[in-house]
Amino acid sequence: xxxxxxxTISAQSLVTFSAASxxxxxxxxxxxxxxxxxxxxxxVACVAWTVTHEEVFREPRQYCQRECTQSRSFFRRKFFYLxxxxxxxxxxxxxxxxxxxxxxxLYADWRGYVISFFxxxxxxxQYMSIYNRLRLDxxxxxxxxxxxxxxxxxxxxx
Numbered sequence: 001x002x003x004x005x006x007x008t009i010s011a012q013s014l015v016t017f018s019a020a021s022x023x024x025x026x027x028x029x030x031x032x033x034x035x036x037x038x039x040x041x042x043x044v045a046c047v048a049w050t051v052t053h054e055e056v057f058r059e060p061r062q063y064c065q066r067e068c069t070q071s072r073s074f075f076r077r078k079f080f081y082l083x084x085x086x087x088x089x090x091x092x093x094x095x096x097x098x099x100x101x102x103x104x105x106l107y108a109d110w111r112g113y114v115i116s117f118f119x120x121x122x123x124x125x126q127y128m129s130i131y132n133r134l135r136l137d138x139x140x141x142x143x144x145x146x147x148x149x150x151x152x153x154x155x156x157x158x
Contacts, residue, residue: 041123
């Protein structure tokens, strides 16, 4: 009987120790949480932009675009639209990144996941907007350079 009590006590203390050590995990400071948010936004933006805009996924994206405009089923149109819109698709990518990283923002429980999910989507979409603007500026500069080159060639020919 004494031996049974000792094993019960040791099992209880082991459970208590495990719970205490799990709750004593060092939490991230707010500054570190922000750094993680900014860093995790990069792969979310990268994957969402690549799938919805880049040439490597052109054929599947064209199929999804056809389905989201020509399908008779409302749900089928909306499902395929998710793969053509970088904003919509970034929600799924952010969810996947959060599952992998277990990143939480501000709170250590489920609320931290909810807040980090929407913050991560917002940050990723800011990155994609900046990238899109840079691409537009680069294209505009290339068009101006070509126009200037054509003017120079016309002057040389004349």
